[in-house]
Amino acid sequence: MAAVSTREQIVEIADDLFYRGGFEATSFADIAADIGISRGNFYYYFKTKDEILDAVIDRRLQRTSAMLDGWESQAPEPRERIVAFIELLIANRAPIMAYGCPVGTLCAELAKLDHVHRERAAEIFGLFARWLEKQFRALGADETAREWALHVLAWSQGVASLATAFKDEAFIRREVADITCWLDDRIVSLSQ
């Protein structure tokens, strides 16, 4: 019990600190201080910092999957599911304006570090992309489902990026409305 708890605590705190401060800039000491354990204790659970990152990515993959599954069971209509995704930008506007999108910023940092877990981090985007593609397919957009999925994903990334730079909440809300309009236009075009 205590063992699992400590390991989970390490991953949970590391996840948060990696997001808010970046992977490279977050040290073992930072994580240890936040949890309240000794620095040496890490070694019992993780041999290297990369192993912690690996566990953090696992956690994010799992939580992302759970969130996407939740939207599928809560919203019966594909449109509402996609809207739920888009409105993540509003729900998380405060941390996004402060630290950016957790997925995009991690992928960007690992790309610069040429890190071994670079592709595993990008797989979080992969989850979103395939899920969105599935929703567009459910709307009947077989041909363009993949393109539209990547488009929505890219759009949301761009909004997050500028929102971080300008700390502009009105901009987020405006773009979210725009994406929703774009989505409804696509839905209308499918029924014609």
Next chain:
Amino acid sequence: MAAVSTREQIVEIADDLFYRGGFEATSFADIAADIGISRGNFYYYFKTKDEILDAVIDRRLQRTSAMLDGWESQAPEPRERIVAFIELLIANRAPIMAYGCPVGTLCAELAKLDHVHRERAAEIFGLFARWLEKQFRALGADETAREWALHVLAWSQGVASLATAFKDEAFIRREVADITCWLDDRIVSLSQ
């Protein structure tokens, strides 16, 4: 002469290394090794690493301004100028897929570091935003010029972000074509 050259070399190499490896992960030793000068020599030109970052941001602001001015003098039509901006994504596709957008990734990193130069870095986005706004205004879009400018900027950021994660060149070309279509749709709507 030699003095200016060394200082310029430091800023130039630092600019490149900050882009390819990130600010935090790039050390004085890395920059010195790339130039071929001793580590101690930095102190003659820059007292702290933040001062180098400051000079790098200055350089980027200046070069961005020069590029935007160049587009204005080379392309007579606002549409062609905006297209030139959009096609930066294609012209720089290789480094973008490897390291992301220089502006977006720097802003994201400085946001996480809560760095003093965070806003100065965001001002590079500011240059692009005001320039794009100016072009849309020249097209006659007075009301929506600012919104459209931020929209194009965000869109291009999103494309860069996903391009880095997926290393997908076809995706870049597809989205660039989409942005161009969007632009032409806006232009058509203005003449109606």
Next chain:
DNA sequence: ACGTCATTAGGACAATTGTCCAAATCATGC
């Protein structure tokens, strides 16, 4: 050829990094 000032080299510096280990502590079954 000399003196002056700008430039550079090389290393000292304390602090921090990720890694790793031995000893101490804890919990649990007998």
Next chain:
DNA sequence: GCATGATTTGGACAATTGTCCTAATGACGT
């Protein structure tokens, strides 16, 4: 109450970090 294994501690470690200083080198006017 004791033994065993899981867990934690505190610190050692070599390397690297940004910062800073002194001495050497350079160029250039006189």
